[in-house]
Amino acid sequence: MQVDSTTASGCSSWYYYVTMPMPASTFTIAVGSWTEMKPETCFSNTLATERAFSLSEADFRHVGICGHMEYPCRFQNASATTQKVIPYRVFVPECLQRACQETLLQLISPCLSAAHSVLGTHPFSRLDVLIVPANFPSLGMASPHIIFLSQSTLTGASQLCGTRLCHEIAHAWFGLAIGARDWTEEWLSEGFATHLEDVFWAEAQQLAPHEAQEQQELRACLRWRRLQDEVRDSSEELQVLRPNKEKTGHVSDSGSSVIKHGLNPEKVFMQVHYLKGYFLLRFLAKRLGDDIYFSFLKKFVHTFHGQLILSQDFLQMLLESIPEEKRVELSVENIFQDWLESSGIPQPLQTERQAPAGCELVRLVGAEVAKWIRVNRRPRKRKRGKEVFEKLLPDQLVLLLELLLEQKALSPQTLQSLEKTYHLPEQDAEVRHRWCELIVKHKYTRAYKEVEKFLQEDQAMGVYLYGELMVGEDARQQQLAHRCFQLTREQMDRATAEVVSEMLF
Numbered sequence: 001m002q003v004d005s006t007t008a009s010g011c012s013s014w015y016y017y018v019t020m021p022m023p024a025s026t027f028t029i030a031v032g033s034w035t036e037m038k039p040e041t042c043f044s045n046t047l048a049t050e051r052a053f054s055l056s057e058a059d060f061r062h063v064g065i066c067g068h069m070e071y072p073c074r075f076q077n078a079s080a081t082t083q084k085v086i087p088y089r090v091f092v093p094e095c096l097q098r099a100c101q102e103t104l105l106q107l108i109s110p111c112l113s114a115a116h117s118v119l120g121t122h123p124f125s126r127l128d129v130l131i132v133p134a135n136f137p138s139l140g141m142a143s144p145h146i147i148f149l150s151q152s153t154l155t156g157a158s159q160l161c162g163t164r165l166c167h168e169i170a171h172a173w174f175g176l177a178i179g180a181r182d183w184t185e186e187w188l189s190e191g192f193a194t195h196l197e198d199v200f201w202a203e204a205q206q207l208a209p210h211e212a213q214e215q216q217e218l219r220a221c222l223r224w225r226r227l228q229d230e231v232r233d234s235s236e237e238l239q240v241l242r243p244n245k246e247k248t249g250h251v252s253d254s255g256s257s258v259i260k261h262g263l264n265p266e267k268v269f270m271q272v273h274y275l276k277g278y279f280l281l282r283f284l285a286k287r288l289g290d291d292i293y294f295s296f297l298k299k300f301v302h303t304f305h306g307q308l309i310l311s312q313d314f315l316q317m318l319l320e321s322i323p324e325e326k327r328v329e330l331s332v333e334n335i336f337q338d339w340l341e342s343s344g345i346p347q348p349l350q351t352e353r354q355a356p357a358g359c360e361l362v363r364l365v366g367a368e369v370a371k372w373i374r375v376n377r378r379p380r381k382r383k384r385g386k387e388v389f390e391k392l393l394p395d396q397l398v399l400l401l402e403l404l405l406e407q408k409a410l411s412p413q414t415l416q417s418l419e420k421t422y423h424l425p426e427q428d429a430e431v432r433h434r435w436c437e438l439i440v441k442h443k444y445t446r447a448y449k450e451v452e453k454f455l456q457e458d459q460a461m462g463v464y465l466y467g468e469l470m471v472g473e474d475a476r477q478q479q480l481a482h483r484c485f486q487l488t489r490e491q492m493d494r495a496t497a498e499v500v501s502e503m504l505f
Contacts, residue, residue, distance in 0.1 A: 018144045020071045020306060023179055028143040030130055034091035039105045068306025074121050075305055081121045084113045088127040096131055099154040103161045114203035115169045120298050123177035123305060134459050137493035140164045142171035152458045156428030159394045166200035167193045173301055181308035182249045187241045191277015217359035218395050224353055227275040236343035239272050242311060245341050249310045279349050280339045288326050296321050311340060365396050369403045376414040389421055394428050401434035415444045425450055429458050440468045448480060455484040463496060467503045
């Protein structure tokens with residue numbers, strides 16, 4: 001909620017508050033210079049309009065219906081429950097207005113509507129979306145009534161912006177309206193948001209069921225590869241989603257608790273809680289069927305909004321709500337053991353990925369990789385039998401480049417052809433990140449300018465590129481890394497700067 005006031009001296013003051021109790025960890029404030037972008041069909045940002053979507057005193061009369069302390073709850077307000085798109089505003093630096101107009105402004109309404117169709121009532125009455133600069137340490141962050149999106153999401157096609165927006169919108173339910181009672185259980189926020197971003201995004205695009213499934217299988221393939229990398233490159237103790245086990249949620253007699261691994265800087269850059277949480281929820285949805293699973297999810301949100309929960313709250317209610325024949329081999333204890341309290345890759349997931357569902361989008365990428373391998377092996381002067389390459393989606397390009405990264409050597413001619421065929425410098429940040437990895441691995445010097453640009457303009461994603469530039473002991477690459485760090489370190493997020501510094505010195 002926003003209240004404006006103007007003093008006698010002409011100075012304006014804005015007071016912000018939310019009508020529901022929120023953990024202090026969700027508080028955020030943005031200070032800077034932004035321009036408000038007006039969508040073609042926009043909501044007025046006057047106080048009168050906002051009050052139209054506010055709740056009356058009568059809406060306090062739901063004691064015993066909701067499980068939270070008393071506040072004006074949207075879940076018990078008839079007009080709020082049917083509101084598919086809440087009022088929103090978009091703020092952007094002047095230099096990014098065109099990029100915002102072409103991507104973000106077209107996506108907010110369909111993404112909000114998609115979220116409502118999946119989960120129901122929006123927990124908050126309004127939303128501001130703020131584009132933040134290159135030194136913001138992640139691609140996005142959600143707080144009550146506001147979403148921060150990195151400027152990196154505005155480049156290339158709309159997919160990266162759309163999926164990240166959907167991820168942050170999902171946090172309104174999982175992370176804000178429903179929070180983890182024990183902070184070690186981050187998967188309750190990030191796992192849900194990662195799983196739901198695919199569901200929201202497919203709904204926002206109005207994909208047919210088979211198209212949505214293809215897109216989601218492709219993204220599952222990419223996340224499977226990422227999880228394997230995380231498990232291989234991190235310590236086992238950091239791979240456990242419920243590290244406190246039976247002591248999860250316990251507090252001392254003094255009322256204090258200890259956040260395990262809370263001060264470990266390595267954990268900040270890990271995605272295990274995103275990925276293993278995502279795969280657990282995907283496993284449950286497939287096991288139960290989408291209709292049963294998402295019907296339950298609406299029920300769960302309606303029951304637990306405004307509360308802090310533990311893993312067992314979700315799992316126990318799920319298993320109690322589903323038909324008995326769907327519970328075969330499913331129990332809270334088994335899920336704890338297989339998914340939440342063990343390091344490495346859960347056994348059910350290993351079994352599933354050994355025989356993954358057929359995906360035409362993935363198969364097509366495999367065929368394209370085979371073409372590029374043939375091109376790379378072909379003698380330079382041979383021009384007969386020129387390969388014809390298919391047009392690929394951004395996620396397909398990410399997979400293609402990851403698979404080509406596994407090749408021992410790619411010639412400069414092959415890399416140049418790749419760059420031209422897919423217009424790689426113009427793609428979204430996810431694609432360009434993999435392209436930069438290829439450039440560094442194969443010392444493709446003519447494209448070093450792309451690596452420099454990425455490290456300066458996409459800082460949230462460029463951290464590990466510094467390590468790759470240093471590990472090869474190539475003097476020119478190391479100089480590039482040091483030069484970029486010197487240019488950006490003063491504006492860089494402190495924790496990120498410390499990690500990069502350790503890589504370089």
